[in-house]
Amino acid sequence: YLLFVTEDVRYEYRIEEYHWLIAAEKADSAGVDVISSSLGYNIFDDPSMNYDKSQLDGLTAVITRAGQKAASKGILVVTSGGNTGLSDPWETVLFPGDIIDGLAIGSITTDNTLSSFSPRGGTADGRIKPDLLAQGSGTFLINGTGSIVTSNGTSYSAPLVAGMASGVWQAYPNINVYDLLDALLKSSTNSANPDNERGYGIPSYRAVKNYLEAEESNVWFVAYPNPLETTDFLRIKVFDPIVDNNVQLKLFDTLGKPLSDENLSISWQDNEYFLEMTTLPRGIYILNLQSSSNFSQVKILKL
Structure with missing residues (x-):
């Protein structure tokens, strides 16, 4: 300097x-x-x-x-x-x-x-x-x-x-x-x-x-790790909390039974949410994410 x-x-x-x-x-x-x-x-x-x-x-x-x-x-x-x-x-x-x-x-x-x-x-x-x-x-x-x-x-x-x-x-x-x-x-x-x-x-x-x-991102969110193998927490990162605010998270089993329903509070300071899946058995789950601008559905695999 x-x-x-x-x-x-x-x-x-x-x-x-x-x-x-x-x-x-x-x-x-x-x-x-x-x-x-x-x-x-x-x-x-x-x-x-x-x-x-x-x-x-x-x-x-x-x-x-x-x-x-x-x-x-x-x-x-x-x-x-x-x-x-x-x-x-x-x-x-x-x-x-x-x-x-x-x-x-x-x-x-x-x-x-x-x-x-x-x-x-x-x-x-x-x-x-x-x-x-x-x-x-x-x-x-x-x-x-x-x-x-x-x-x-x-x-x-x-x-x-x-x-x-x-x-x-x-x-x-x-x-x-x-x-x-x-x-x-x-x-x-x-x-x-x-x-x-x-x-x-x-x-x-x-x-x-x-x-x-x-x-730099070309997607509006990521959910990881997927599959879950060494952790019981699914991390959900919403890249732009201004464009995609008021995010609602819903998790279902393969029969359509609701398991989680959360409204995510995100900001530039903290744009990640940790979804606990400790009590859920191994299997396939359906994650729905709805924001003010986007909707996505993702299969989540817990091993």
């Missing part, structure tokens, strides 16, 4: 945005795939440089435009949303958190509630921000003296998402940055109803993996 220090703590001027731009350009030349950025701008020591909320459009601030340029080169940009929540008049994300093809990260506590400092509110052009959430309250980190401590801030939640995204990309090297963004957003916990407090929710590796597998 490469570490670039673009922030000058002695002052706050727009020149620091150009420092970030140069660092991003250098990162691109070195073949970087993911940028994790823990800084943000809105107010400067020279008031004439200040931004206002109407400029949160993904097209105005130098640092945002630099991030967007990095995205166009295939780099995933993950940035801290800013600690501008309930106690800050700004309240919403800082620049470059208004990036269009990148991620601004908010913060949650250890019990998944929204941190008080997590940014709230979208962009000037009506886009959802923050994009995703990760733990930024009581986050474990190594401080400057090498000690393991906890601290608070979206500067600590953003690297968690960047690290997870890097792992996903390593597992699925053939997807591009837009595929990765799509998978991260659409598989997160709040993706069905995103808002300007929790964004698209909390991402997870399992959910992203399930989403990408659904993209």
Whole structure:
């Protein structure tokens, strides 16, 4: 990895945005795939440089435009949303958190509630921000003296998402940055109803993996192992819980006697159901699966 220090703590001027731009350009030349950025701008020591909320459009601030340029080169940009929540008049994300093809990260506590400092509110052009959430309250980190401590801030939640995204990309090297963004957003916990407090929710590796597998699958479900030989549990995986929601499972014997009738609760986070067949004797069974979009009937053999 490469570490670039673009922030000058002695002052706050727009020149620091150009420092970030140069660092991003250098990162691109070195073949970087993911940028994790823990800084943000809105107010400067020279008031004439200040931004206002109407400029949160993904097209105005130098640092945002630099991030967007990095995205166009295939780099995933993950940035801290800013600690501008309930106690800050700004309240919403800082620049470059208004990036269009990148991620601004908010913060949650250890019990998944929204941190008080997590940014709230979208962009000037009506886009959802923050994009995703990760733990930024009581986050474990190594401080400057090498000690393991906890601290608070979206500067600590953003690297968690960047690290997870890097792992996903390593597992699925053939997807591009837009595929990765799509998978991260659409598989997160709040993706069905995103808002300007929790964004698209909390991402997870399992959910992203399930989403990408659904993209590649040409069937709507699998039931396995079939035949059952070394286990008494039939695993039923529904690939796309958005297309195929409200799944009803029915199991019959060969005489048509109903043995099981279940409504499956599935999501991107958990799209598998374990059907216990311990008490059933060896033989052939008929599995019916009905979703909002599909119906299938499968013979199941228990040895």
